Amino acid sequence: MSEPGMMVELEGVSKGFGVGAARVEVLTALDLEVAEGRLLAVVGPSGVGKSTLLHLVGLLDRPDGGRIRLDGRDVAGLDGGERAGLRNRMIGFIFQHHYLLDELDALDNVALPLRIAGTGAAKARARARELLDAVRLGDRAGHFPDMLSGGEQQRVAVARALAMRPRLLLADEPTGNLDRANAEQVFAMVKDLHLLAGLTSIIVTHDEELARMCDGVFRLAPAGARFEHV
Numbered sequence: 582m583s584e585p586g587m588m589v590e591l592e593g594v595s596k597g598f599g600v601g602a603a604r605v606e607v608l609t610a611l612d613l614e615v616a617e618g619r620l621l622a623v624v625g626p627s628g629v630g631k632s633t634l635l636h637l638v639g640l641l642d643r644p645d646g647g648r649i650r651l652d653g654r655d656v657a658g659l660d661g662g663e664r665a666g667l668r669n670r671m672i673g674f675i676f677q678h679h680y681l682l683d684e685l686d687a688l689d690n691v692a693l694p695l696r697i698a699g700t701g702a703a704k705a706r707a708r709a710r711e712l713l714d715a716v717r718l719g720d721r722a723g724h725f726p727d728m729l730s731g732g733e734q735q736r737v738a739v740a741r742a743l744a745m746r747p748r749l750l751l752a753d754e755p756t757g758n759l760d761r762a763n764a765e766q767v768f769a770m771v772k773d774l775h776l777l778a779g780l781t782s783i784i785v786t787h788d789e790e791l792a793r794m795c796d797g798v799f800r801l802a803p804a805g806a807r808f809e810h811v
Contacts, residue, residue, distance in 0.1 A: 587653070588749060588781040589615040589638055594647035596633055607633050610647070613799065615783060617652075620775050622792035623785045625801035631785045632753055634801070638783065639751045640668045651749065669698065673747035673780075675771070677754040679738040681726040687713060687737045688722040694744045705744075712740035715777075716770050732763030739771055743778060750775060750782040756791065764788065 591613040597606040607630040615621050623631050636642040637649060640656060649656050651671065659667065681690045688709050695705035713719050716736040726734055735755065742750060755771060756764035768791050775782045784795065792798050798809040 586617050587614055588617040588619075588651065589613065589783070590648075590650040591638070592648045594637065594644045594649060596630070596637060596642070596644050608637075608644075615781060617781050618779060619797060620772065620782045620795045621784070622795040622798045623783060623801065624787065624789065624792050624798060626803075629801040629803060631801055635751050635753050635783065635785055638749075639672050639674060640664045669694075669745065671748050673742035673745065673750045675735075675738055675742045675750070675752040675755045677757040679726070679734040681734055681737055681741075683726050686723050686725050687718060687729065690726070690737055691741045691744055694741060698745065708744060709740070712743055713737070715743075715774060716740045730763075732759055732767060735759060735763070735767050736770060739767065739774065743774060746778070748779075748781065750780045752782065752784040754785055754787065756786065756788060764791070768794070 591611055594608060594611045594613075595606065596608045597604050599605055611634070613634075623634060625631055633642070637644055638651075640659075644657070651667070656664065656667065682693070685693065688706060691709035691712055692702075692705040695708060696702065700708075710719065710722060713722050716739055718733060718736055718740070721729060721733060726737075729737065735758070739755070750771075752771065756767050759767060771782070771784070772794065774780070786792050800809055
């Protein structure tokens with residue numbers, strides 16, 4: 582029975598890549614619980630499965646074994662269409678690279694997920710403008726990506742991740758391409774928006790200082806995984 586208030590639950594999750602002698606086991610019998618409303622940092626050296634973990638939770642990949650539940654729902658048996666629908670409704674993603682479309686200005690980049698989902702142009706743009714204001718880029722709404730700094734581009738990506746009002750936010754090294762000042766600014770905005778929107782958030786980061794600003798730290802290592810504080 583799923584524990585009340587638990588947004589993300591992994592039980593005995595395993596994932597590997599390759600076949601035969603070339604197969605590499607990345608995650609083995611991994612257990613993880615993230616309560617609703619928590620901000621969790623996932624840290625560890627390269628190659629231990631941090632991004633793989635995020636892709637499994639985000640329904641971008643399937644585990645080889647074990648169970649994954651999101652908000653109490655077992656997602657293992659969902660078909661491709663059901664997974665895509667749940668992902669679009671429930672999960673927002675931020676990646677290390679902003680992946681903004683060069684041909685769209687900041688406003689339309691943020692509005693894009695809403696437009697794809699069928700939201701009318703006026704309503705989508707109103708939501709996008711609200712989010713750009715929240716990341717302090719309201720005055721850059723008409724600027725195209727090449728007119729924005731790296732930090733500003735990533736803040737647009739943060740706004741876009743929240744366009745569909747997700748309940749779960751997944752971020753994979755969201756500050757990895759930024760200098761220290763911009764990294765701290767972007768992380769602070771992610772944390773503020775996490776609180777304001779009542780999100781559950783999992784952030785993969787190599788930055789130990791930023792990780793300690795989260796509610797908990799989950800450390801992956803070749804020898805296993807452990808919570809460091811919650």
